[in-house]
Amino acid sequence: MADDRRIKMQCLLHNRQKQRLIVGERIPVLADLSQLTNLMFIAFKDSIDEDQVDILHPATEVKKLFAGEYGIFLSSCSRVVEVGEEIVSATLLTLWKGNPLVAFIMTCPTYQHKGFARQCLINIMSDLFDSGYIYLNLVVSAKNIRAVTLYRSLGFRNCITDY
Amino acid sequence: MNWKETYLRLADDVAIKVLEQPYLYSLSHDELYEINDEAKDFLEQCDGTSLGKELTDNAEFVEYCLTENLLEASDSPSPIKVPIVYGLNPSLRYLELNLLHKCNLRCAHCYLGEQDQKELPLASAIQITEQFAALGGLRLVITGGEPLLYKKLPEFLDTIAPLKLRRVLFSNGTLINDRTIKELNVDEIQFSLDGWEEGHNRLREAATFKKTVDAIYLAKANGIDVSIATMVHSYNLDQFDRLQSFVEEIEATDWGIDIMTVTGNLAAHQDFAVPYETAAPFLDYGYGGGYHGSSEGYACGRHVLAVLPDGSAVKCTFYQDSLGNAVEDLKQCWLNAKHIPLNDLTECQKCPALADCKGGCRFRAKTPLGRDPFMCIAYGIDAPE
Numbered sequence: 095m096a097d098d099r100r101i102k103m104q105c106l107l108h109n110r111q112k113q114r115l116i117v118g119e120r121i122p123v124l125a126d127l128s129q130l131t132n133l134m135f136i137a138f139k140d141s142i143d144e145d146q147v148d149i150l151h152p153a154t155e156v157k158k159l160f161a162g163e164y165g166i167f168l169s170s171c172s173r174v175v176e177v178g179e180e181i182v183s184a185t186l187l188t189l190w191k192g193n194p195l196v197a198f199i200m201t202c203p204t205y206q207h208k209g210f211a212r213q214c215l216i217n218i219m220s221d222l223f224d225s226g227y228i229y230l231n232l233v234v235s236a237k238n239i240r241a242v243t244l245y246r247s248l249g250f251r252n253c254i255t256d257y
Numbered sequence: 258m259n260w261k262e263t264y265l266r267l268a269d270d271v272a273i274k275v276l277e278q279p280y281l282y283s284l285s286h287d288e289l290y291e292i293n294d295e296a297k298d299f300l301e302q303c304d305g306t307s308l309g310k311e312l313t314d315n316a317e318f319v320e321y322c323l324t325e326n327l328l329e330a331s332d333s334p335s336p337i338k339v340p341i342v343y344g345l346n347p348s349l350r351y352l353e354l355n356l357l358h359k360c361n362l363r364c365a366h367c368y369l370g371e372q373d374q375k376e377l378p379l380a381s382a383i384q385i386t387e388q389f390a391a392l393g394g395l396r397l398v399i400t401g402g403e404p405l406l407y408k409k410l411p412e413f414l415d416t417i418a419p420l421k422l423r424r425v426l427f428s429n430g431t432l433i434n435d436r437t438i439k440e441l442n443v444d445e446i447q448f449s450l451d452g453w454e455e456g457h458n459r460l461r462e463a464a465t466f467k468k469t470v471d472a473i474y475l476a477k478a479n480g481i482d483v484s485i486a487t488m489v490h491s492y493n494l495d496q497f498d499r500l501q502s503f504v505e506e507i508e509a510t511d512w513g514i515d516i517m518t519v520t521g522n523l524a525a526h527q528d529f530a531v532p533y534e535t536a537a538p539f540l541d542y543g544y545g546g547g548y549h550g551s552s553e554g555y556a557c558g559r560h561v562l563a564v565l566p567d568g569s570a571v572k573c574t575f576y577q578d579s580l581g582n583a584v585e586d587l588k589q590c591w592l593n594a595k596h597i598p599l600n601d602l603t604e605c606q607k608c609p610a611l612a613d614c615k616g617g618c619r620f621r622a623k624t625p626l627g628r629d630p631f632m633c634i635a636y637g638i639d640a641p642e
């Protein structure tokens with residue numbers, strides 16, 4: 095039987111030392127919209143998480159994010175990684191029910207396993223802690239075991255405390 | 258179906274475990290969910306005798322629990338006793354039960370070295386497991402030696418089945434066949450697979466690869482979760498891509514990659530050992546293995562205990578210092594265990610990887626509070642001399 099579970103995870107932020115910045119790591123801006131759309135398509139297409147986004151309309155997804163439909167877009171706490179002129183990885187956060195939420199995390203398949211997402215998340219968590227946030231939330235599909243492993247190693251736990 | 262008009266009950270494979278804080282544990286998915294006190298109070302009432310609307314109006318929480326298969330909804334009352342257990346702080350979550358030291362193979366890397374004939378009597382194994390469950394345990398790892406050589410294994414597994422523990426059997430797979438698989442009343446089997454045929458057979462010092470792979474398929478076909486453990490050694494370095502496709506094909510719940518620790522048989526087979534620099538990149542193939550995350554602020558072993566075939570408890574199987582007799586009092590053994598705060602790891606204090614690495618393996622570290630040289634290399638930190 096297919097495992098359709100969507101796990102809510104939460105990390106208690108702490109004074110984690112910042113990793114060195116990855117070359118090409120920066121804060122996303124509105125002008126990145128079309129590149130982020132392309133990245134969403136190639137990162138999710140044929141992946142284990144294809145059903146987690148509207149893969150036929152990635153531009154709509156990214157526009158909704160910038161427009162705040164998934165919660166206020168926390169651009170200053172989000173990150174993109176550029177190689178040359180191309181955005182190859184993005185970790186995009188919104189403010190959802192008072193806590194930061196990882197709305198999208200995506201890496202171009204040819205740039206996976208280089209630790210981009212991991213390092214961006216560590217830097218983001220450090221920024222969030224400095225800004226006074228206590229928790230970072232995300233939702234991950236249970237079948238994406240590698241992603242779950244990454245998040246656990248960074249201190250995320252399964253969490254349903256919104257009772 | 259509108260959940261408000263149904264009788265809510267905790268799913269059969271779910272238990273409330275109050276450890277450092279309240280949790281909901283799903284045995285079949287091996288997921289540990291943090292919940293708050295209000296959620297715990299609500300879930301304690303989900304015993305199949307009350308309608309949803311009588312219990313709560315928090316639709317979001319209930320619907321999430323229903324989609325995660327943590328709660329079940331039925332049209333008629335179906336009473337259960339809600340399983341709830343209170344543990345210690347720190348909690349003992351994982352117990353490695355070494356039923357015996359005997360094995361049918363003589364692998365080159367085996368940390369046990371010379372095998373002995375000691376076996377944990379069935380009554381003792383049951384007694385220890387019951388104590389573990391009463392302390393809020395999550396995963397019982399049943400190991401040896403080769404646990405299938407333990408004659409009373411089926412009886413043991415059937416007896417402990419009602420306890421709300423995830424039963425994980427560690428096996429080399431060579432004794433698993435159409436008959437024995439039916440006797441393995443477990444949630445997961447972790448198979449040792451140390452290469453794609455050649456590398457595996459070489460380390461095992463026997464042509465066992467095919468038997469192990471057949472056993473893995475058999476376990477899958479019988480609805481048992483499968484996880485894989487692989488050692489990085491000098492004769493399997495070119496086989497990891499092939500192993501990866503296999504691990505993905507069988508949808509292993511966990512792929513643990515480890516490096517050899519020169520102890521036991523490996524002392525006489527050092528040609529298998531790989532320099533740390535060569536072995537480190539292979540860790541990236543693995544996944545899972547973090548259990549449910551160790552407590553922040555402590556080095557490895559915060560929630561783990563091992564019991565040897567003579568009934569003595571030890572910190573982990575690399576350590577021989579007894580913490581007491583687990584048959585008599587597992588709780589006292591756990592209270593005797595020392596936990597190492599990360600602040601005590603003097604050589605790691607300035608390391609930027611400390612929060613993630615947690616000082617690595619304490620057995621591999623050259624001094625009790627020193628660095629783990631392998632993890633330093635894996636994290637790209639200057640290794641100690």
Ligand code: SF4
Nearest residue numbers: 605608611614629633
């Ligand atoms: S990488 Fe090395 S120095 Fe850093 S925490 Fe791990 S063992 Fe300690």
